[in-house]
Amino acid sequence: MDQISGWVKAAQSGNRYALNQLIDHYQNDIFRFVYYRIHHQADAEDLTQDIFIQVIKRIYTVKDHTLFKAWLYKIARNRVTDFFRKKRFLFFMGTTGDLELDTCETDENISPETELNRKEFTMLLKSLSKDLSKWEREIFLMRFIDDLDIKDIALALDKNENTVKTHLFRALQKFKKQKKIREILQTTTR
Amino acid sequence: MSVQATKHLNDDALLWTLIDPDKLKASEKRHLQDCPICQDMQTSLQVELNDLKQKSQAFLPKPKRNLRPVSIEKTVSPVFFRMKKSLVYAFMIMICVGGVFGLWPTQNKNFNNLAIEQAKDSIENMLNVTDDTINNGTYSILPVTFQYIVADEFEIMSTPFYDYVFPVSTLSVDDS
Numbered sequence: 001m002d003q004i005s006g007w008v009k010a011a012q013s014g015n016r017y018a019l020n021q022l023i024d025h026y027q028n029d030i031f032r033f034v035y036y037r038i039h040h041q042a043d044a045e046d047l048t049q050d051i052f053i054q055v056i057k058r059i060y061t062v063k064d065h066t067l068f069k070a071w072l073y074k075i076a077r078n079r080v081t082d083f084f085r086k087k088r089f090l091f092f093m094g095t096t097g098d099l100e101l102d103t104c105e106t107d108e109n110i111s112p113e114t115e116l117n118r119k120e121f122t123m124l125l126k127s128l129s130k131d132l133s134k135w136e137r138e139i140f141l142m143r144f145i146d147d148l149d150i151k152d153i154a155l156a157l158d159k160n161e162n163t164v165k166t167h168l169f170r171a172l173q174k175f176k177k178q179k180k181i182r183e184i185l186q187t188t189t190r
Numbered sequence: 191m192s193v194q195a196t197k198h199l200n201d202d203a204l205l206w207t208l209i210d211p212d213k214l215k216a217s218e219k220r221h222l223q224d225c226p227i228c229q230d231m232q233t234s235l236q237v238e239l240n241d242l243k244q245k246s247q248a249f250l251p252k253p254k255r256n257l258r259p260v261s262i263e264k265t266v267s268p269v270f271f272r273m274k275k276s277l278v279y280a281f282m283i284m285i286c287v288g289g290v291f292g293l294w295p296t297q298n299k300n301f302n303n304l305a306i307e308q309a310k311d312s313i314e315n316m317l318n319v320t321d322d323t324i325n326n327g328t329y330s331i332l333p334v335t336f337q338y339i340v341a342d343e344f345e346i347m348s349t350p351f352y353d354y355v356f357p358v359s360t361l362s363v364d365d366s
Contacts, residue, residue: 020258027257032250041251053259118249125246144239145246150210165209172205176235 005065012060019059022068023052030076033146037080039122047083051076070155073148077138077156124181131174139164140171199228207232208239 004025010018030051035044054075062071129137138157142148150168154161175181199207199218206213207222214222222228 023258028250031253031257032246035250036246041254045253045255045257048253048257049259052257056259114249121245121249144242147243168209169202169205172208173202176201176205 002066004068008059008062008065008068012062019056023055026069026072027052029146030072033073033076033142034080036125036141036145038083039126043083047079051079054079067155069148070152073142073146073152073156074158128175128178128181131178132171133167135159135167136171136174139167140175143168198225199231204228204232204235208236 004022007018007022007025011022027048031044031048034047034051035041038044038047051072055072058075062068128140132140135157139153142153142156143150148156150161150164153159154164157164199222203214203218211219222232
């Protein structure tokens with residue numbers, strides 16, 4: 001039994017320390033997952049906390065401890081979907097201004113150049129997302145931004161592994177055709 | 191089989207090497223192991239995807255607060271504050287609706303009360319019978335006010351207008 005499974009088992013039996021260890025281990029990953037989908041820092045922080053509240057409430061339902069990661073990302077994805085659904089409703093009601101906000105509180109320690117690169121990277125991701133279908137985008141981000149393996153992606157999305165691979169293949173085909181994006185990636189790397 | 195003799199991997203095959211290397215045919219696998227050109231193409235794509243991941247980590251803003259949930263129970267629903275405008279609209283509609291339909295029954299009630307009071311007064315006036323008429327066994331169909339007006343008009347001061355009243359006895363129906 002690996003460390004994560006041990007923490008999950010201990011957390012299920014009410015061990016607070018194990019639960020905190022789990023949250024600390026995954027909080028950055030989940031924050032990244034949420035942030036690169038909603039592109040709003042404060043909302044991403046709120047949503048990350050909401051996801052972990054959900055985890056605390058429902059951790060006893062995890063049967064297979066080795067599948068905790070996939071289960072966690074499934075919750076995260078559902079919460080992001082709920083967020084967009086709620087946002088669309090608020091937009092319809094006229095209580096929110098824009099459906100797609102890109103706000104990130106500027107850190108004083110970050111140089112203007114880095115800030116510019118960050119914005120460029122966000123634009124790059126958005127332009128790439130426009131070319132991909134819903135599932136292609138989701139699976140591409142999960143594989144190459146969130147670094148999940150095919151099996152975890154399939155479990156998190158309730159899909160067959162072969163379906164995930166096919167979507168990923170199509171997404172990569174489109175990514176390869178995006179010469180501009182690849183050029184930006186290459187230039188910013190240097 | 192020499193590397194030059196075989197065809198290089200096409201784009202799709204190169205992409206499958208990143209997704210599921212087991213999907214490649216045995217000949218393609220052998221070619222990839224031996225061909226530096228195909229290896230370069232595969233590596234370059236792999237590097238770009240790795241860059242994407244590294245950049246996503248590098249450009250991720252640092253959370254301003256600890257993301258570990260402090261309390262499970264929510265104290266305030268954030269949606270409530272976002273619904274402020276809707277609440278204002280809802281209150282305005284309620285006030286408008288209340289203004290139209292709220293006053294109507296009240297006004298009706300006032301009018302009704304007034305009408306009932308006026309009707310009561312008129313009935314009381316009509317049925318008002320003086321002590322004299324009761325004592326004398328007479329009943330006037332005229333209201334008291336008119337009785338006095340008539341009395342003044344005809345100067346009937348001592349015996350009040352017997353010409354205009356019917357003796358009670360005459361009201362009985364004669365069977366014969």
